[in-house]
Amino acid sequence: MSKKQTTSAEDLRRVGGMSYLNPNAPEPWASFVEQIERVKPHLGHLAKWIETMKHPKRILIVDVPIIRDDGSVAHYEGYRVQHSLSRGPGKGGVRFHPAVTLNEVMALSGWMTIKNAAVNLPFGGAKGGIRLDPRAHSQAELQRITRRYTSEIGIIIGPDKDIPAPDVGTNEQSMAWMMDTYSMNVGGTATGVVTGKPIPLGGSLGRHEATGRGVFIAAREAGKRIHLPVEGARVVVQGFGNVGGIAARIFQEHGAKVIAVQDHSATLANENGIDIHAALKHVEINGGLAGFPGASPISGDDFWLLKSDFLIPAALEGQILPERAQKISTKVVVEGANGPTTPAADDILQQRDILVVPDVLANAGGVTVSYFEWVQDFSSFFWTEEEINARLEQIMVGAFDAIWKLSEERNVSLRTATFIIACQRVLAAREQRGLYP
Numbered sequence: 001m002s003k004k005q006t007t008s009a010e011d012l013r014r015v016g017g018m019s020y021l022n023p024n025a026p027e028p029w030a031s032f033v034e035q036i037e038r039v040k041p042h043l044g045h046l047a048k049w050i051e052t053m054k055h056p057k058r059i060l061i062v063d064v065p066i067i068r069d070d071g072s073v074a075h076y077e078g079y080r081v082q083h084s085l086s087r088g089p090g091k092g093g094v095r096f097h098p099a100v101t102l103n104e105v106m107a108l109s110g111w112m113t114i115k116n117a118a119v120n121l122p123f124g125g126a127k128g129g130i131r132l133d134p135r136a137h138s139q140a141e142l143q144r145i146t147r148r149y150t151s152e153i154g155i156i157i158g159p160d161k162d163i164p165a166p167d168v169g170t171n172e173q174s175m176a177w178m179m180d181t182y183s184m185n186v187g188g189t190a191t192g193v194v195t196g197k198p199i200p201l202g203g204s205l206g207r208h209e210a211t212g213r214g215v216f217i218a219a220r221e222a223g224k225r226i227h228l229p230v231e232g233a234r235v236v237v238q239g240f241g242n243v244g245g246i247a248a249r250i251f252q253e254h255g256a257k258v259i260a261v262q263d264h265s266a267t268l269a270n271e272n273g274i275d276i277h278a279a280l281k282h283v284e285i286n287g288g289l290a291g292f293p294g295a296s297p298i299s300g301d302d303f304w305l306l307k308s309d310f311l312i313p314a315a316l317e318g319q320i321l322p323e324r325a326q327k328i329s330t331k332v333v334v335e336g337a338n339g340p341t342t343p344a345a346d347d348i349l350q351q352r353d354i355l356v357v358p359d360v361l362a363n364a365g366g367v368t369v370s371y372f373e374w375v376q377d378f379s380s381f382f383w384t385e386e387e388i389n390a391r392l393e394q395i396m397v398g399a400f401d402a403i404w405k406l407s408e409e410r411n412v413s414l415r416t417a418t419f420i421i422a423c424q425r426v427l428a429a430r431e432q433r434g435l436y437p
Contacts, residue, residue, distance in 0.1 A: 214365015
């Protein structure tokens with residue numbers, strides 16, 4: 001097999017007229033730090049520990065060399081960042097993408113700390129990634145990359161230390177390779193080292209749909225508070241993978257009309273509503289939305305101008321910048337992706353009375369069911385999908401209710417309220433544990 005051409009970040013920016021990788025977006029870590037700064041006045045005596053949130057506990061940078069299918073040797077740069085372990089082992093996904101940077105992984109690990117604390121899971125925050133385009137590699141090459149990466153970060157991961165999961169560019173097969181590699185290195189099967197695994201290897205029912213389902217639950221709960229029912233609502237979705245595609249399908253199943261969708265290959269719209277089941281089937285067969293006959297192509301810029309009730313950014317970070325925030329025509333933004341809205345854009349949306357359900361709440365469904373998977377692996381006792389979905393609903397609704405109430409009490413945005421609750425929990429744990437030595 002000849003060596004495949006690697007897709008550049010610039011190439012990806014041009015695909016479908018989209019801006020998945022926006023060169024004008026601020027560095028993700030800077031956005032995270034600004035979000036932390038905004039909650040400092042609300043933390044009382046815990047504010048003295050706020051610098052803890054601006055300093056990741058541990059950063060590991062690794063070289064990932066493999067022999068490619070054509071016999072050449074390739075090197076990739078990989079990362080694992082543990083932002084906080086104060087409330088429990090690190091938890092967060094592993095991303096394979098050509099735009100992965102240490103700055104991005106640091107921010108993603110910080111958002112995982114907030115997310116886990118916001119829904120009160122007994123985890124800290126972590127994240128990993130490798131800078132590569134998985135579409136430019138064979139399955140055999142991806143297996144070698146994943147196994148080598150796992151071996152390199154094996155010194156800091158483990159069922160009670162740091163538990164990876166799938167993210168952009170990785171899937172349940174990636175987690176099977178990670179679990180097997182770690183298990184071989186420790187001399188025994190350790191199913192709890194990763195979540196998002198295949199069902200036969202200790203995966204959890206309901207995990208595949210959990211993030212998208214959580215996005216829908218968060219949107220539904222927000223709609224209830226502002227008297228905006230899901231049934232009959234107009235919905236637009238950016239990103240049509242494991243988060244956006246599933247969220248779109250659940251919205252449609254509850255009577256909403258999905259009028260536009262966007263992925264790496266195309267931006268499509270249909271004022272009468274898109275058949276999401278047919279679109280998902282098309283993507284499964286063709287690898288993207290391009291060529292789907294049930295909607296018409298529009299420009300990536302026009303996507304953000306469509307009038308809607310719910311806008312779901314479920315692609316990558318840095319999508320909603322101030323310029324876009326001025327033009328967006330929606331009532332509720334529900335962040336399926338991590339970090340899609342910059343702080344400056346957040347302010348504009350708030351000034352325009354557009355409700356934003358933040359990523360650290362809206363997309364917490366995935367890590368919540370990952371927690372269920374981890375618990376089931378430890379006990380070797382597995383729950384039904386109905387039990388999983390009921391427990392997910394209970395946790396998501398309870399977290400949303402507490403955050404909404406605090407938002408009203410303090411007269412702050414849902415994002416700030418989420419960060420207040422999360423930071424209080426993380427910093428209280430930090431204070432109570434003390435410093436060692």
